[in-house]
Amino acid sequence: MxxxxxxxxxxxxxxxxxxxxxxxxxxxxxxxxxxxxxxxxxxxxxxxxxxxxxxxxxxxxxxxxxxxxxxxxxxxxxxxxxxxxxxxxxxxxxxxxxxxxxxxxxxxxxxxxxxxxxxxxxxxxxxxxxxxxxxxxxxxxxxxxxxxxxxxxxxxxxxxxxxxxxxxxxxxxxxxxxxxxxxxxxxDDGSGAGGYYPYKPYCSVCDRDLTTVTSYDDETTALAYTCACGHSETVMLTEHTRGxxxxxxxxxxxxxxxxxxxxxxxxxxxxxxxxxxxxxxxxxxVFGADQPIGPMYAFVGISGMAKMSSSKGGVPTPADALSIMEPALLRWLYARRRPNQSFKVSFDQEIQRMYDEWDTLSRKIADGTALPADQAAYRRAATTASVTLPETPRRLPYRTLASVADITGGEEEQTLRILREFDHEIAGLDELRPRLDRAQHWVTTYVPAEDRTQVREEPDTALLASLGATERESLKLLSDGLDEHWSLDGLTTLVYGVPKIQAGLDIGDKAATPELKAAQRAFFSLLYRLLVGRETGPRLPTLLLTVGRDRVRGLIDS
Ligand SMILES: [Zn+2]
CATH class of the missing domain: 3.40.50.620 (HUPs)
Incomplete structure (x- = not known):
């Protein structure tokens, strides 16, 4: 139980x-x-x-x-x-x-x-x-x-x-x-100058409730009212239904x-x-019945809609939430919190973390290590007494799908090619739906333009010309290593490894000194500026795979 x-x-x-x-x-x-x-x-x-x-x-x-x-x-x-x-x-x-x-x-x-x-x-x-x-x-x-x-x-x-x-x-x-x-x-609660009446008729002429009950006869049920429109009337409450x-x-x-x-x-x-x-x-x-058990529930907040409010009319609806997340995930947000706990439904970057949590829980459910309360919340989210909510057959991380959608603009062939680098067994995009569609919709609808990734069309020649010898060497090491490391894991090793090689270490060295970390951060920042013209962006291995070898070389080779 x-x-x-x-x-x-x-x-x-x-x-x-x-x-x-x-x-x-x-x-x-x-x-x-x-x-x-x-x-x-x-x-x-x-x-x-x-x-x-x-x-x-x-x-x-x-x-x-x-x-x-x-x-x-x-x-x-x-x-x-x-x-x-x-x-x-x-x-x-x-x-x-x-x-x-x-x-x-x-x-x-x-x-x-x-x-x-x-x-x-x-x-x-x-x-x-x-x-x-x-x-x-x-x-x-x-x-x-x-x-x-x-x-x-x-x-x-x-x-x-x-x-x-x-x-x-x-x-x-x-x-x-x-x-x-x-x-x-x-x-109003029915009180007025002419006495208290809990029933309010809609006016039979103007259909508005600008009415005032002026008298009521308990014997006959005759109810008299006047309306702000000027109409007045007496109706029988045993017959009247417009109120x-x-x-x-x-x-x-x-x-x-x-x-x-x-x-x-x-x-x-x-x-x-x-x-x-x-x-x-x-x-x-009055009615001789019992009150329901009626817990108070805390309000549910929304994050990430502020920037959208002017264009979207300002009111996120459940349909809006379902356009960026699967039904089971939305159910889970409600199931896992007691009614008196408030929480937020995220339309901003937080949605990626929410999905990560959901995927982590799914894995714990699968290997039997989830806590009892978490198991219960998961079951209430994924199923009801009569149905199982639709599920994405092959679950890639939402943040990966979002990054790829961001870079490819949703173009299907390119999306499939890149996602196969994450999971070689993907037969077609349908296996990734509906989660893929939700992530794509999130990127195009709720990620502000300034946070979207725009891969540069032309190399930043001014930046390239200003680079020192060490930076040039790092770009050459990367460029030369692309063919050998052209996979998600390979590129991860390569982008972290270039600063290691420059420090005289092996590419796979486990070193993590403050100096090395600083060098890695500087290298990543340089790559982002050259590839997307910003200081940050999607994870570099994902970005590199998406942009493609030739285009990467075109943007970093000087
Ligand atoms: Zn009226």
């Missing part, structure tokens, strides 16, 4: 589900708002319950992971880059707002759900998506809405206990909720409706007035 965080939550959830509803399928839940591109940071909202639900399934229990799409939330703001005429839709449900221009999708919410759903499918995340628009407009929540309205004074009193405490925190909560991607951000409960009531209502046993949240739920704390009281006292 695994002793990682996922296993411990699974223990707890299974025990709690047995206590609440023995023999019934266990429900884990996530919620996402398709109000715009769904940020990679929100993936933890789905991955945390996914991993727990998956562990529960591995143990043979029936478990459903519901993903609530908060697509009946109001359209709150027009993202940068979208036609300003979309401002007229602010206040409408996300499913009533037209999709951005050129989109094949029926509405705003569908447009942003689709790429997220596709990314989750690619990552092996099984879920049952629930459109809150469909739930509310079909009347599925009718009884719960009527109950909440009947109990509005009790709800108001519960919320009142937190309102003053929460006021000081409001700004923080808004920001946290916005990051969480839930419906919590900036939404929703305010977020702080909506969330606990759904816990009760779906019987949710596990749902984490990104907001610090120990803070007074947070939706999770208030919801816990409302679900017990």
């Amino acid at each position: 695994d002793a990682d965080w996922v296993a411990r939550f699974a223990d707890e959830v299974i025990a709690e589900a047995e206590r609440r509803a023995p023999g019934k399928p266990i429900v884990c839940a996530s919620g996402l708002s398709p109000s715009g591109p769904i940020h990679l940071g929100n993936l933890r909202e789905v991955m945390t319950p996914h991993l727990v639900a998956d562990e529960i399934r591995r143990r043979g229990h029936e478990c459903v992971h519901i993903l609530s799409w908060d697509d009946f939330d109001r359209f709150r703001k027009v993202p940068a880059g979208v036609d300003p005429s979309w401002y007229e839709h602010i206040g409408k449900p996300l499913t009533s707002v037209p999709a951005p221009p050129g989109s094949p999708y029926a509405n705003w919410a569908e447009h942003f759900k689709a790429p997220m759903a596709a990314a989750l499918a690619e990552m092996g995340v099984e879920f049952r998506g629930i459109s809150q628009t469909e739930m509310y407009t079909s009347g599925a929540y009718r009884e719960q809405v009527l109950l909440a309205m009947r109990e509005r004074r009790k709800i108001d009193a519960i919320l009142g206990q937190y309102r003053t405490k929460a006021k000081a925190k409001a700004k923080d909560d808004d920001e946290a909720a916005a990051l969480e991607g839930s419906g919590a951000a900036g939404e 929703k409960l305010v977020w702080k009531v909506d969330w606990p209502m759904r816990w009760a409706y779906e019987g949710v046993v596990f749902e984490p949240s990104g907001v610090d739920h120990t803070s007074p007035g947070s939706s999770f704390v208030v919801g816990g009281q409302i679900v017990r006292e």
Whole structure:
């Protein structure tokens, strides 16, 4: 039995589900708002319950992971880059707002759900998506809405206990909720001058939520509202379906409706007035159900996107992450960290180190030396209860693939020729996919132009002319040795060996004196300047193999 965080939550959830509803399928839940591109940071909202639900399934229990799409939330703001005429839709449900221009999708919410759903499918995340628009407009929540309205004074009193405490925190909560991607951000809790009503109708004329409930009759369920557009109307809540409960009531209502046993949240739920704390009281006292086990998860940061933000719209999505890393690796980042630990998803050079770590772990798994917790994280990353995530058949280091892609520009024949120097048994590039494609995409999309390798077209004659006798000798030793050492290992020996020969040592000498190291550094720097016009670059043996013997000689022979 695994002793990682996922296993411990699974223990707890299974025990709690047995206590609440023995023999019934266990429900884990996530919620996402398709109000715009769904940020990679929100993936933890789905991955945390996914991993727990998956562990529960591995143990043979029936478990459903519901993903609530908060697509009946109001359209709150027009993202940068979208036609300003979309401002007229602010206040409408996300499913009533037209999709951005050129989109094949029926509405705003569908447009942003689709790429997220596709990314989750690619990552092996099984879920049952629930459109809150469909739930509310079909009347599925009718009884719960009527109950909440009947109990509005009790709800108001519960919320009142937190309102003053929460006021000081409001700004923080808004920001946290916005990051969480839930419906919590900036939404009022139903209080107003005319009394407290937890149900907010969308106006039947303008379809916006700029409405104020003015009266409600418990006997007849007649609800009167006015709208900022000038419309006013009385509807019967036994029939009305174009409206929703305010977020702080909506969330606990759904816990009760779906019987949710596990749902984490990104907001610090120990803070007074947070939706999770208030919801816990409302679900017990109003809906007569239990609160889910709901750990707080720490935010996931992104590194290496700053330089890209202006060109890419600034919001990395899970699809962006999957364009540079394989699904198993992305899963692993979530599986290996406890939810309360923060971490970063790297779009910069760090991704190479992340891949090295992953490959090291893979080798330890293969030879049976991985620690139990690492084994568990690896298995959760590479497989689910029902699928094995796609794997690259022949794994070369990501950094090697990236270097070669950088130098060849992705040209296939040259790429294959060079990579065969690393592994003679490569039959074709397909064996290196999808990792190769991810590395190529990373280089072309996320490596800043100034960090890309540009092999010089012409020799740097000024630099060559300025060299002293020792430097000239080192270049001649290299040039003369290329034919004999034209392999990855051979070139490694040669580039380290040239300064050794100059120091009177054998090319294969194990010496590592400070003087020799300094000479090697100076020699490498000279080669980089002559080959790529910079002080550094990809590993020299890789670079030399990629550039090719004749071209190398053309750039270093004086
Ligand atoms: Zn209106």
